Amino acid sequence: MSKILCVIRLGEVPLHLYHIISGFILLERQGIIDLKVERLGKGHPERLPYNMIEARVNGIQVLYDLNDGYDNLLREGQDFVDFLDSLLNKFHICFKRSFSPHQNSKLKHANKMLPLGLNYMVTVPGNTAHFPTPEDPKKEKIKKIIRMIPFSEYYNGRYYMNFFEGIPSLEKDPKILFMARLWDVEGDYAGQLSSSKKEERRYINEFRASCIRLCKKEFGPSFYGGVNSTGYASKYYADLIIDDKKVTKRNHYIERVKKSSICIATMGLHESIGWKFAEYVAASKAIATEELHYDVPGDFREGQNYLAFRTPSDCIDKIYRLKQDNEFRYKMMVNNYNYYHNFVRPDRIVFQSILAALQYGDYKSVQLERELS
CATH class of the missing domain: 3.40.50.2000 (Glycogen Phosphorylase B;)
Incomplete structure (x- = not known):
């Protein structure tokens, strides 16, 4: 049985994203997926807004939005509909942590939105998110170094899955x-x-x-x-x-x-x-x-x-x-x-999203075959 190929593309990695990245890492360790990680530098044109991750699941472009709500990234006077629709143009499907059918109904691409689920700061040993990268702001680099120190109150080991x-x-x-x-x-x-x-x-x-x-x-x-x-x-x-x-x-x-x-x-x-x-x-x-x-x-x-x-x-x-x-x-x-x-659990929340993404891919394939027949 062939493995599912997953590519996650990371810019800055704030704490909201550790949960999802941990899930991908666990699924790779369990032999369910092949995982590749791409780093997007500060000036990269495809770098996503804060608390978001892009994943490619067997070629299906997936957006994970871990933000608290619909308006927390907006500038004064900006509308969330324009903000999200411009992002959704680039993706096949979006899993949103703060998922509201009422808010989604205002979107042009509401059909692409699915609920992601509950989110918290949780991680696993060896998570790529632990290590400072050139993409991180200076303040976040310092925090990451502190989280790697075992006697620190914020040590990553205090956030491992089994700890909760x-x-x-x-x-x-x-x-x-x-x-x-x-x-x-x-x-x-x-x-x-x-x-x-x-x-x-x-x-x-x-x-x-x-x-x-x-x-x-x-x-x-x-x-x-x-x-x-x-x-x-x-x-x-x-x-x-x-x-x-x-x-x-x-x-x-x-x-x-x-x-x-x-x-x-x-x-x-x-x-x-x-x-x-x-x-x-x-x-x-x-x-x-x-x-x-x-x-x-x-x-x-x-x-x-x-x-x-x-x-x-x-x-x-x-x-x-x-x-x-x-x-x-x-x-x-x-x-x-x-x-x-x-x-x-990190591997389960990500696995459920992968299954939904693959089902979407199968649906689009059948739809295309009908259009071509």
Whole structure:
């Protein structure tokens, strides 16, 4: 049986892309694909925008878009329809992390769009993304060097696939977790954010803060939560700061996720499904989440893989249901275990996309044969 030939073309490689690159590498190591990596320099005319990868799967041109939403790369006054349609002109198919049928319906090439699925920063040993390249900005080169140092808090080994994985367990006294970050509503520099994006950050901060305060009051020692210490959080949300900085370090945070049964998530920037959500699924947790704005592939739905809430008080109600109904909670954990191993694990999310791309290629071949006959 011949292997599938996959060529991935990389410019700058930010953290959002590690998940997908890891999947291609694993499939090569498993003997399923032949993999080639091309590097596109800074001035290369085919270099893609931020958080995107091009892959050629048996000649089918595939775009992977790992961005948080539809508008996070746009300049002031630019329309996402023109931006995406100009990209889609060059590809046969696009797998989008933040996939919205409503938004896609506005596109000329909506038929090319498919949901990619949940995304998080995960990697594998020897990932080509680990190594600094001439294409990386100077700041990112320094970060990559730091991530290669074993005693660094950001060491790549703390993001290996098995580091996140867990199995369902039935606890008599289920622990509840919600550790979050808050966003400076003014952005990182003057003029970075539009008024609507400032308001989105303000909403995210207030919503997360309200959920944490209510959970602390309602669940006492069964709940652990708070926000990372930053200048902004210390100024406006001092009561929620996690004082023990050790707890917020990567390895200790993931250990706490694994020891918890019920994990809470809220909307990310640009209405995205955050990395935290994917980490919960990888760890086989029961999840209470603010309503999701984007679709993912497979049979992943409310009441089966998560409970959705609209308000902080609704969040409390959903947690009570998960806390009190042991059978329901355990079944959700099993559902997320199965979903992770079919649609989220790096090799699986990429393999599912490759199958869809090949099906598209077969469809186009049949269509061409009909046109020629």
